[in-house]
Amino acid sequence: MTQRRxxxxxxxxxxxxxxxxxxxxxWAGQLQLAPYKFRTYDGKEHAAELGRxxxxxxxxxxxxxxxxxxxxxxxxxAAQPNSPIVFLAGGPGIPGIGLGQVPVYYGLxxxxxxxxxVILLDQRGTGSSSPNLQCPPxxxxxxxxxxxxxxxxxYSRFVKKCADHWRAEKVDLSAYNSxxxxxxxxxxxxxxxxxxxxxxxxxxxxxxxxxxxxRHGRRLNRVxxxxxxxxxxxxxxxxxxxxxxxxxxxxxxxxxxxxxxVPDMEALMRRVLDKLDRNPVTIEINDRSGNSQVKLxxxxxxxxxxxxxxxxxxxxxxxxxxxxxxxxxxxxVLLTRRIERLYNGFGSSAMSLATDCAAGWSTxxxxxxxxxxxxxxxxxxNLQWSPEICKATGSSDxxxxxxxxxxxxxxxxxxxxxxxxxxxxxxxxxVRRGFSRSAHVxxxxxxxxxxxxxxxxxVIVDFFKGQDVSKRKISLPxxxxxxxxxxxSPPPAPRLAGSM
Numbered sequence: 001m002t003q004r005r006x007x008x009x010x011x012x013x014x015x016x017x018x019x020x021x022x023x024x025x026x027w028a029g030q031l032q033l034a035p036y037k038f039r040t041y042d043g044k045e046h047a048a049e050l051g052r053x054x055x056x057x058x059x060x061x062x063x064x065x066x067x068x069x070x071x072x073x074x075x076x077x078a079a080q081p082n083s084p085i086v087f088l089a090g091g092p093g094i095p096g097i098g099l100g101q102v103p104v105y106y107g108l109x110x111x112x113x114x115x116x117x118v119i120l121l122d123q124r125g126t127g128s129s130s131p132n133l134q135c136p137p138x139x140x141x142x143x144x145x146x147x148x149x150x151x152x153x154x155y156s157r158f159v160k161k162c163a164d165h166w167r168a169e170k171v172d173l174s175a176y177n178s179x180x181x182x183x184x185x186x187x188x189x190x191x192x193x194x195x196x197x198x199x200x201x202x203x204x205x206x207x208x209x210x211x212x213x214x215r216h217g218r219r220l221n222r223v224x225x226x227x228x229x230x231x232x233x234x235x236x237x238x239x240x241x242x243x244x245x246x247x248x249x250x251x252x253x254x255x256x257x258x259x260x261x262v263p264d265m266e267a268l269m270r271r272v273l274d275k276l277d278r279n280p281v282t283i284e285i286n287d288r289s290g291n292s293q294v295k296l297x298x299x300x301x302x303x304x305x306x307x308x309x310x311x312x313x314x315x316x317x318x319x320x321x322x323x324x325x326x327x328x329x330x331x332x333v334l335l336t337r338r339i340e341r342l343y344n345g346f347g348s349s350a351m352s353l354a355t356d357c358a359a360g361w362s363t364x365x366x367x368x369x370x371x372x373x374x375x376x377x378x379x380x381x382n383l384q385w386s387p388e389i390c391k392a393t394g395s396s397d398x399x400x401x402x403x404x405x406x407x408x409x410x411x412x413x414x415x416x417x418x419x420x421x422x423x424x425x426x427x428x429x430x431v432r433r434g435f436s437r438s439a440h441v442x443x444x445x446x447x448x449x450x451x452x453x454x455x456x457x458x459v460i461v462d463f464f465k466g467q468d469v470s471k472r473k474i475s476l477p478x479x480x481x482x483x484x485x486x487x488x489s490p491p492p493a494p495r496l497a498g499s500m
Contacts, residue, residue, distance in 0.1 A: 030054040031191040038072055042103045049073040055187050058175035070128035072097050074118040082116040083196040083221040090203025093352035095127025096120040104452040115464045125176050125351025133350035135162035145302030146280050160392040166350045173394040176351045177358035182211040196221040203227045213408050224460055226415040227423035227448050230431040232403040235361045235369045238376030244421040252321050255481045262321040272327050276300045283332055285340035304380040306338050312422045314447030318479050322487035357390035360397040405434050412438040413463045417446030439470035446476050
């Protein structure tokens, strides 16, 4: 599943109910542990512990407001366990507990129990931690996908409504950032009585891991960074995404399932985007929140939004040739299906919005991203970020020092996929220059979400066992593209959470 789909699912399917904060007798550093039956989405139960740790919401504030972090601890099977491995999920906003319930992820964590305890952490503001800063449902107008201006205006209203909602609940949104979350990890280490921690981080979780390396590196043992997001990587480079489209187009041209109809996916994408820019189409979708039919106007930005969401997922971009081909033929069955899913499934959290805005961007990064966007096929990769939007979140920019290069002797493993525009290999290499004791394993044909792959999991386990994995080579199967006929077949019935 894509990172966005994971986030939406975990926002809606919180494993444990919210925990009340500032209850009588609660103090910073208070740790509660209890036996817990951890149920994965295949219906299996696993013996675990449920932990709750009280920490200060804003460590500089005089008010002393407390929040609680929730985590599940999977006890080690080793006779002499190593340092606990803390899993840091992406987003920001994806709960570690929720992702751990996905069987393929649980399989990785179960293997890691042979090394040490595994901690599935719901970072502050997410999942079962309290408060959970999920945004109120958005109310988008029918022309939200008609033009770029409409989209930006609707998104800005959504961000402001979400931030205002949580400020009214007395939440200090300026305290939801990677710096505070890094200090949460140090508080967790102290509460567990561990000399050091290991970190297993994916996507945004790598930004948090890097902030922890910067602030508490002496208390870390080993760190895995999968799909690396460096300190100044919030703004995407449109040229990277355009190069990714070219690579996907080359792969599609070699696949007999689609190459007769779509010999050049990149050129077709340009034509279809231009077509929708000139003549937006009107489609009718089912608005699930109101159980009613809604007519939406879809222009270039609507299709760009779909494409941007699919491109980092090696299991999603295989449908793009079919989608583009049908739209070019004035057949809007697939477009309607996809836009309906996007319209009904949009969601975020104030934690996610505030954390991203706090990371901010350098002047150099902004100038490069803006210049590239002028001529980019995917000019929309950074539309959700602007000073005005970030001001609405109430976040505090962490500043130049946060975005500066990190130098560390922590033993680190970088994992990158050749088909990952979110965390491309060169981006990991830029960060890795500051790590004198590191390895970089590049996974052929992997997208942004590489952790489910068995060979990737084996490398991670061996790394935490102390083995040298620097010479490992991993190549996943080439993506198989979906034919138009396959894409237009009735979608499978929605799966229940217990069967995911």
